Amino acid sequence: MTFDWMPDTLWFSVLLKVFYALMMIGAVMTMAGYSVLAERKVSAWMQGRVGPNRTVLPFVESIPFFGPFLKGLGIFQPLADGLKFLFKEEIVPGHVNKFYYYLAPLVALVPALTTMTVLPFGQIYWEDGSVTTLALADLEVGILFVFAVSSLGVYGIALAGWSSNNKYSFLGGIRSSAQMISYELAMGLSLLPVFLWVAAPGVSSSGLSISGIANAQEGAAWLFIVQPLSALIFLIALFAETNRLPFDMPESETDLVGGFHTEYGSFKFGIFFVAEYAHIVIGSALFTLLFLGGWHFLPFMNDPWPENWIGSLIGVGWFLCKTIFLIFFFIWIRWTLPRFRYDQVMHLGWTKLLPIALANLIVYIVIVTILDGSF
Amino acid sequence: MSTVDILFWIFATLSVGGGLSMVLSRHPVSAAMFMIISLVGVAALFVLLESFFLAVLQVLVYAGAVMVLFLFIIMLLDVGPGASKINFSNWKTGLIGFGASCLLIFLLSALLSPGEDTLSFGQSWTVINNSTAPAPVDALVFSTDISAFGYALMTKYMLPVQISGFLLLAAMIGVIILSKRSGTPSSNS
DSSP, rough: OOOTTSOOOHHHHHHHHHHHHHHHHHHHHHHHHHHHHHHHHHHHHHHEEEEEEOOHHHHHHSSSHHHHHHHHHHHHHHHHHHHHHHHSSSOTTTOOOOOHHHHHHHHHHHHHHHHHGGGOOEEEEEETSSSESSSSOOOTTTHHHHHHHHHHHHHHHHHHHHHTHHHHHHHHHHHHHHHHHHHHHHHHHHHHHHHHHHHHHOOOOOOOHHHHHHTTTTSOOOOHHHHHHHHHHHHHHHHHHHHHHHGGGTTTTHHTTTGGGTOOOHHEEEHHHHHHHHHHHHHHHHHHHHHHHSOOOOOOOOOOOOSHHHHHHHHHHHHHHHHHHHHHHHHHHHTTTTTOHHHHHHIIIIIHHHHHHHHHHHHHHHHHHHOOOHO | OOOOHHHHHHHHHHHHHHHHHHHHOOOOHHHHHHHHHHHHHHHHHHHTOOOOOHHIIIIIIIIIIIIHHHHHHHHTTTTTOOOOOTTTTTTTHHHHHHHHHHHHHHHHHHHHHHOOOOOOSOOOOOOOOOOGSSSOOOOOOOOOHHHHOOOOOOEEEETHHHHHHHHHHHHHHHHHHHHHHHHHHHHHO
């Protein structure tokens, strides 16, 4: 994105990139913080409780109608939670491997934040009719980049489990690495039919860019409708990769105390916590882009908004709405389904999802070949 | 020095230093972590060459999958420091190591020396006569595009792809047979 008034120097462009990156981090971290609140509120709603409704800033409470309303929503709870993590007593158990113990939360957080660089979240319609995708870096290999970087996230959990020098933590770490390796295969295979479907025959520059897939769903069927099985496999694998509840083997409180983060407290635990929710936010955004049309309006309909800056804003807002619905879906599933047993997780991954994903791929290869008339 | 040069030296140092530390570190987990650093450094070098696809594959396959398995096995077997059987004070090991490094340096210098036509004093390579060379076919256009990779793999390099696929299949079957041979067949179920 460049405007005329911007000086064309290296330092300025670097500063601009840093500014964009900080804005993106701010947005995703805010969403991650508020998904923690959403988790507590939704779970309370499902269990007939109220949820966080006491935290409030002093001056906000005195606002007549609005203040108590915000207080009831628990809007300020994430702030209090964050401060709590910061000011808790820092405890390091004596038996841990210190270097890796401190390194592990960072290794868990960095990939979660790095994947957001390639996530497109909207479009800008310029006055001359050209369209720019809004993303920090709209790579041609975007989806592979997401897979590559998020596959590094497992080191955080594995190292945390190992360096804690504790049997429960260790089992959590081992389970998590096994689980992530198992479900990555099904996840990758479930996306191949999507790229087959989107790539038009004869187009030489059909890459793996995420924005390309989102734009291919404009005015056409969403890929969720065309390829329900791919979407389902991808969603299940997404739950497994983000360690969300039917698949939260690495922590499973009932048999592993706290899993990989048993020995972690205060801000180090907070970082793990934020990393998990950042994964959920980014996973939801990814599913929205790949299967739910991204920032485009509804299936089989062209975008009803005008092609100017208002349209850009509405598009980004619509994309956020879908993403937030998916975050809600993640929470909904968590408070609905019981946890799998570990052998069931492995069984599901290797003997159900992987063969189904392969069969799905072959079926769509045949279908696409027939549709293209190129056999 | 341009920005790319500075970045090159940073990532080159990272990958070479990571590799060296991997060989020298005593703890297997540290060695695995250094190897990951080295692999990511190489991926960054690919990015500097604008070959994003190779960079991403490097991270996805090696750092993301292979090294996770390495770490998994190291942790599962609980290998601690000092588990390696190699004793550097042993003269046989030293001699073999010295010979191997001499060979490596020789090969590297032979491969990386700037291209000269002369083999030794006065003796030169025979220049291929262009007229007898095979007729030029449509060269594959150099591109970092993914579809260019796919096109090249499925046309020009079809045979190598199939051979490597065959070798991998053979290796996989071999592993299954070898791991099933010891012990009774129904002991695992």
